[in-house]
Amino acid sequence: MPDYDNIRQQHDMGGLDKGPVVPSAHEIELWEKQVEAIMRLLSMRKDRIVTVDELRRGIEELPPELYDTIGYYERWIMSLSNILVEKGVLDRAELDARVQELEAAE
Amino acid sequence: MTGGGITGSGTEPRFNPGDAVTVSARFPTGRRHLRTPFYIRGKTGEVERVCGAYKNPEDLAFGNYDAARVPLYRVRFDQRHVWDDYAGNPADTIDIEIYEHWLEPAATGDPGDAA
Amino acid sequence: MPHDDPHAHDHDHAPIEADGPQGYYQHLAAATRSLLIEKGVFSAGDMRAIIEKIDERSPALGAKIVARAWTDAGFRERLLAEGKKAIEAEMDIDAVAADIVVVENTADVHNVVVCTLCSCYPVFILGRPPDWYKSYAYRSRAVRDPRGVLREFGTEIDPAREVRVHDSTADMRYLVLPMQPEGTEGWPEDKLVEIVTRDTMVGTAEVRAAG
Incomplete structure (x- = not known):
């Protein structure tokens, strides 16, 4: 469960010291581009299904230890799928079932 | 991503460039989405520009797409007033976008000396 | 061009993916994408078009x-x-x-x-x-x-x-x-x-x- 009452939220990190900056770049992977595309398609529609503010809020509601350990587009897809379920666009059971199918097919 | 521009009533900016403003030292809990960084709450700076009026992200984040527009400012702070141990040039500054409902007029005679 | 760094695979996080088998998050992404397409929220063509559009930006x-x-x-x-x-x-x-x-x-x-x-x-x-x-x-x-x-x-x-x-x-x-x-x-x-x-x-x- 997210710790809503933690006063300084995990993402709000300005002024902390999270180590030296490594000025690196990796080539974005296809699945990452797809996550980005899903988000843009949902937020650009006239009947906006998910806004960028909701995406961020969903990221901020991830458990702090998860926020700290998963990558950028991993945070995105966690938030996005949670919000789509929250809004009833997707059903949790059907989403879980689809993930299991994909895992089984590996 | 929403368009700017000050439109309609209720969004006339309360502050002007050059005004001394203090960021509210509020620390809400519960479900929330705040765009005012923790480190700047309670600090005093100067309005650099009025950016326009934008839908309040604190509402948009919970699916309220009819959220009211709120004037948005860029506020400039002296780094040595933001960080007690600031090590750079005393003239160094930081500009931050802050929505109007997070700003108060600075107490007079308190130019940038934040708690 | 900007990928001339020796730490080319240093992510903003630690482990997972790289070129190995698909992990949980990749499956979650694929599941979300396929369900949204099946429900007609957008099409695979819409996705290709938006990816191309973002790829053009540099x-x-x-x-x-x-x-x-x-x-x-x-x-x-x-x-x-x-x-x-x-x-x-x-x-x-x-x-x-x-x-x-x-x-x-x-x-x-x-x-x-x-x-x-x-x-x-x-x-x-x-x-x-x-x-x-x-x-x-x-x-x-x-x-x-x-x-x-x-x-x-x-x-x-x-x-x-x-x-x-x-x-x-x-x-x-x-x-x-x-x-x-x-x-x-x-x-x-x-x-x-x-x-x-x-x-x-x-x-x-x-x-x-x-x-």
Whole structure:
């Protein structure tokens, strides 16, 4: 469960010291581009299904230890799928079932 | 991503460039989405520009797409007033976008000396 | 081009993926995508089109804006006054979704941009943000120790110059207008474009005149 009452939220990190900056770049992977595309398609529609503010809020509601350990587009897809379920666009059971199918097919 | 521009009533900016403003030292809990960084709450700076009026992200984040527009400012702070141990040039500054409902007029005679 | 770094696979997090088997998050992404397509929320073609559109965006667009500002004083003035308007009206770059604030480096001021809360970045004029911009190290430290962070990029700012950090917290997106290096006065725009790198438009580097 997210710790809503933690006063300084995990993402709000300005002024902390999270180590030296490594000025690196990796080539974005296809699945990452797809996550980005899903988000843009949902937020650009006239009947906006998910806004960028909701995406961020969903990221901020991830458990702090998860926020700290998963990558950028991993945070995105966690938030996005949670919000789509929250809004009833997707059903949790059907989403879980689809993930299991994909895992089984590996 | 929403368009700017000050439109309609209720969004006339309360502050002007050059005004001394203090960021509210509020620390809400519960479900929330705040765009005012923790480190700047309670600090005093100067309005650099009025950016326009934008839908309040604190509402948009919970699916309220009819959220009211709120004037948005860029506020400039002296780094040595933001960080007690600031090590750079005393003239160094930081500009931050802050929505109007997070700003108060600075107490007079308190130019940038934040708690 | 920007991927010439030895730490090419250093992510903003630790382990997972790389080129191995698909992990949970990739499956979750694929499941979400396929269900949304089946429900008719969007099509596979919509996805391809939007990916292509984002792929087209790169620092080359920002470099064109900078080179124009260096060679056209009127444009520079309009750009600094109203970034989005000047870019859309005069640069033939479409769909600049966000309002753009252009901040100018001078002999007295060096600007650097960060988003401490997430990773706000002007994708429409610079392409996708690099990993370091999204890293917790950069997000946490750039506001409090900007000169130290810049040093980690090999950028030393004269102590006499003001360093001005911009924390991109809300609806503005930022483009740093770097200083034009000495000796490049009179260069044509297409030659200037080549010396303007992504990092110089975020403020973690300064433009150098190559040979």
